[in-house]
Amino acid sequence: MRRTPRAAGAAGSRQCAHRDRTPLEAEGRSGTAARARRAHGAAVSDASPEPPIPDVERIIAAGREIDAGCVIGWGGGSAIDAAKTAAALMRQEGSVADYFYGRRKIGGKGCFFAALPTTAGTGAEITPNAVLTDPETGIKQSIRHDTMFADVAIVDPELTWDCPPGVTAASGFDALTQGIESYLSKKANVASEALALKAAADVFTMLLPAVRESAPPARTMVAEGSMLAAMAFAQSGLGSVHGIGHPLGSLLHVPHGVCCAILLPALLRRNLPACREKMEVLAGMLVQDSAEAMIAAIEELRRAVGLPENFSRYGLKEEHFDFIVKNCRSGSMKSNPRDFSDDEVRMILKELMG
Secondary structure, three states: OOOHHHHHHOOOOOEEEEEOOOOHHHHOOOHHHHHHHHHHEEEEOOOOOOOEHHHHHHHHHHHHHOOOOEEEEEEOHHHHHHHHHHHHHOOOOOOHHHHHOOOOOOOOOOOEEEEEEOOOOOOHHHOOEEEEEEOOOOEEEEEEOHHHOOOEEOOOHHHHOOOOHHHHHHHHHHHHHHHHHHHHOOOOOHHHHHHHHHHHHHHHHHHHHHHHHOOHHHHHHHHHHHHHHHHHHHHHOOOHHHHHHHHHHHHHOOOHHHHHHHHHHHHHHHHHHHOHHHHHHHHHHHOOOOHHHHHHHHHHHHHHOOOOOOOHHHOOOHHHHHHHHHHOOOHHHHHOOOOOOHHHHHHHHHHOOO
16 A cells, blocks of 8 residues: 555646445554655545445545545545546536436546455456446446546455444455356456456355454455455346346345345345356366255355345335336346246245345
């Protein structure tokens, strides 16, 4: 982290830093970052979960005020996605909403962007897209462009050591889901499959000790798995867990990793007939047993790390189904091993109401 301002300085004289409130502050390790902000530019903190469009506008305004040549994002995936979008749009015309809804296209490289994740889950530090929400419509979707890859991504497992157990569990299930969905994706290739298998195995094996003991070796493996999963799905896309999870999470304010944990086993069972051969290979890596046994083991891991099995605590009701069905037809659903009809999506949601 000490080197980040110097690395970024080559790209611009002033920097705009965006972060969330992370557990790093408890031990003061964010002091280095705070000194960097005072010396090199402006800071925008208190990132909101599922970053809303107004948060990104706030970062862009702060950066333009100091003529920032660089944006540094550190924290969880929401903080990094907000900072990544700000870096991409800082020098573009129009509003964030214009790009979110496709009314404008990103015209080229934005500011220099550096990312430092303090959770292991989203892989946002090495992907060319950012997931945002529009609080006015409840829509959650991505802004994507090849120039949105970070110029510098520092994946240091030590930055995750103080991450609370609940956040570790949820973000870890996001990484596990990304590894699994990338491997099973219709768009997977030989390289993405190799990365995805290793990612899923790392996270599945080490998530429980990372949650219960915060053991550094386990934290390191989960961080590695998160990074590899992102490298995989940047090529292959994801699947129905993310397709359904985005509108559901946005509408009911369910943390994304929790959404993944609830949806993953149910959707693996429904996908199994369409991709049994690949799922058996995956099961051999994770549990040395059948695909059915793997799905049961994922459910047991979910229970062991303290995540819910349904959406009852979030108030999912049939009146929400139309919004979710209407807004789930994203690129993730197109990458899923099989198609789901609207009625099938409604049936899945009904099963998970609790």
